[in-house]
Amino acid sequence: MKFFKWKRLLAALALVTAIFEAISGTTFAEAKRIEDVQAVITRSALAPDERAGLAAAAELAINAGLPKEDVSIIVDRGLKRGIEAKIIERFLATGVAMQERGLPTALVMDRIEQGLSKGAAPSRIAVVAEKLAEHLAKASGVITGLEQKGMKAARAGEREEAIETVAQAFEKSISAKTIKELGEAVRTQKGNLLLFSRAVDVTTALAENGVPAKHAAQQVRAAIKKGYGEPELARMEKEFFDAMKKDHQVENARSQTEHQLDREQEREGREGMRGERGRGPGRMR
């Protein structure tokens, strides 16, 4: 066969392969990753029935839409730590349940990977992950409520980020009522879901470090009403922690933060700082 005919044949084959891959809904890389997970399971010291169960759970998780990398990491780390196959399956099942309900899975996957890496007890990892999944489901309801009142996402991914941020607030026992009040403050200022996420995030950060949740939320609401955007909220959080490092007194840090930012606002002579509210980086893990 002539040289140029070979080239055309190869080009045609490559095109057909690319279309076939797109149509089949999986890439060779993804198929290889599923094989890698299966290879890890096959090489493990599990009993045959455990291997079969875990392999089936891993394949189900990947086919359900969980990121293959996360499934691979969870199975691999779990097996290396000698965790029972049933517990690893439980980790994956949490992710699958969330995926099937249309909830974001990244935070739960991150938490499981973190727990496995840090050597946390397997049962504790499972409980933390399942509790977080419940919080995410509840957070989704809150976000839906805000969206129904007109709060919008400016970009793809903001809704998922908002759900995860609210779920983390619920982990710190910040009430749904407090979150909704924050949402109302942002909505009144015509802020979007990204600004709302930041507001909840800063509230959670303050609450985690000793500020009573109600006071933390009050401070953030006041900041939002003054027109603080995402950069200002981030600075407010940093100021608080800097003050905490110097003073170690929560209340002093909190009021110092408030006064410092008020002075800064007056100095800059801006009312509202409405220039670029809601702009900012992505999700928290």
Add this chain to the structure above:
Amino acid sequence: MITESDRELIHKVLDGDAATEEKERFSERLAAEQSFKKEFEALARAVRIIAAGERPAAPPLFTAGVMKKLPRRQASLSESLQTFLFKGNGIRWGISAAATAVVLALVALALIGRLRTGPGQIPAVSSFSPQVRVVTVEMRLYAPEAHRVAVAGSFNKWDADDYAMTKQDNGTWTINLPLKPGVYTYMFIVDNSAWVTDPNAGSYRDDGFGYKNAVKRVMT
């Protein structure tokens, strides 16, 4: 008697290639030698017959057929490449071929777009923001007694073996990480065993396992 040089002389005369002295010699021989004259007349008659005859046209593929049978010269790699890149290859399109190609291209584009997001997944912000730039972030931990320090966090799936840090002369361990704008949690791992919170972080989060993660906000 006819010699070889006689025949050569006759051919030259018939071809019109004879020099003057050759023509003279031809005339002498023609007059002197009967066999020479007979030979000349026979050849002249043959030339007349050929010149007067029909010249049939070669069949259409005669030349191509002959060329095909000739041994082909192997093109060098540079010649082949040049031909492939710069010479037109002349693809012939019919309406149906063009329509099929367009339909296949549209199907491929649509399915590749679906493939990027995956079934049931929401695309990440970065996949829609080609202008999102990567920021280099320095992580530091003062640990002069440590033999190895690494950093793990939400940016690398909490892989404790991934990002080993470098020890500086003053006992501080450092690493520069390229991170997209976002919010990340992380911890340091000292000597492959101790998970250590960054004392200089901007803020912190409980991880639910008894540790405090540092929080790093990477702004645009």
